[in-house]
Amino acid sequence: MTVLRDVDLTLVAGQITVIIGPSGGGKSTLVRLLNRLEEPSSGEILLNGRNIRLHDPLQLRRKVALVAQKPFVFNGSVLDNLQRPFIFQGDKPPAAEDSRLLELLALCQLSAEWLQRDARSLSVGQQQRLCLARSLAMGPEVLLLDEPTSALDRPTVNSLASSLRKACRKWQLAVLLVTHDLHLAKTIADHLAYLEDGCISEQGLPDELFARPRSNALQCFLSEPSKKQV
């Protein structure tokens, strides 16, 4: 079964690319292809000009980090969770006072007072920000986010979005965000792409796509009342 075809997309360092589109269109499959959780049957995916097939999947996933829809936290404290990427990379884990750790906490709006708390006792929104901080601790070049805000209320979405924007600019990350939240898409995207039925049929500046969708399909998608209002 062909899920994606004719997909031509470039992620740029320091920019957030957002993918929107109907359910079943292939958004998650596209994300999974980018860090080799799936393999393409044809076509090429390049990281800095080099085919990702030439990268070991585990090494690749340090450079291309994924934050999934459902936050996944490891057993143990918030600090344990944040130390994991360092241990995984063979580095000395940072202590609670380490400036790298404190910077990550501040960026992801996590309180340093929570470091000794059981990570599973955090709210979903806090766990989502912890997952973002843990992914950032890997020092990725590309950050993939597959509907990370679907379970969150508007203030929490706004705070995650602000963390994401700061991290993207500060560390020159190439970010790919999949969302059904059109308000988020419009406010956070530097580049917006509409993926339907396995094809990216329209892409460009968010204001242009929202103001002048070329196809009826995108026009209908943007105006559907069930979507979060812009």
Ligand SMILES: Nc1ncnc2c1ncn2[C@@H]1O[C@H](COP(=O)(O)OP(=O)(O)OP(=O)(O)O)[C@@H](O)[C@H]1O
């Ligand atoms: N492991 C799989 N095996 C077979 N078909 C799959 C598999 N994963 C996804 N598909 C199919 O690929 C298509 C795209 O699915 P995908 O999950 O990528 O869509 P999506 O745009 O992310 O949807 P949603 O917005 O509902 O999460 C669907 O038709 C789905 O049934």
